[in-house]
Amino acid sequence: MIFAAKTRDIKSKIMIVRYIGSPNYDQKTNRKVKYLIIHYTGMRNQKVAVKRLQSKVAKVSCHYLISKTGSIYQMVKDQNIAWHAGKSKWGKDKNLNSNSLGIELVNNGKEKFPKKQINSLMKLIIKLQKKHKIKINNVLGHEDIAPGRKFDPGPLFPWGLLNKNKLSKKC
Numbered sequence: 001m002i003f004a005a006k007t008r009d010i011k012s013k014i015m016i017v018r019y020i021g022s023p024n025y026d027q028k029t030n031r032k033v034k035y036l037i038i039h040y041t042g043m044r045n046q047k048v049a050v051k052r053l054q055s056k057v058a059k060v061s062c063h064y065l066i067s068k069t070g071s072i073y074q075m076v077k078d079q080n081i082a083w084h085a086g087k088s089k090w091g092k093d094k095n096l097n098s099n100s101l102g103i104e105l106v107n108n109g110k111e112k113f114p115k116k117q118i119n120s121l122m123k124l125i126i127k128l129q130k131k132h133k134i135k136i137n138n139v140l141g142h143e144d145i146a147p148g149r150k151f152d153p154g155p156l157f158p159w160g161l162l163n164k165n166k167l168s169k170k171c
Helices: 046-053 115-132 159-164
Strands: 017-019 035-040 064-066 072-074 100-105 139-141
Touching: 035 115, 046 064, 064 115, 100 115, 115 159
Parallel strands: 017 072, 035 100, 035 139, 064 100
Antiparallel strands: 064 072
């Protein structure tokens, strides 16, 4: 399996997150984070993706961006509401921007996700689940909360690996 990860690799305490910021968020002082929403950027490269996620015209953002090499960047602080989910619904919850964290993976949507990127994603999920007490059945894809409108992270995303590592219920 391409994305086979050793548990000790993803449970490593070493994780560097660099803050690069985005102006596209609503400031909040106290909110309950219930969901993690995984996206792909759908852009040709990281530079173009960051430019869009920081554009005041595009009005989109995320909390975290993970490069193909596994580097993690924070664009919006966890307590604030990033504009990543758009019109969305899961169960009885609507407008998931208000109670979720958005994680973007640099990927054009037609390519496999590199092992380093997925390992960093799993480390980040572990950290965020612990910090915000997020249940594994609340780790979702953009496609789950906006069906028919969004298709990311797409069919090449390794949900089975996240499931095997008890990070998501999706397979």
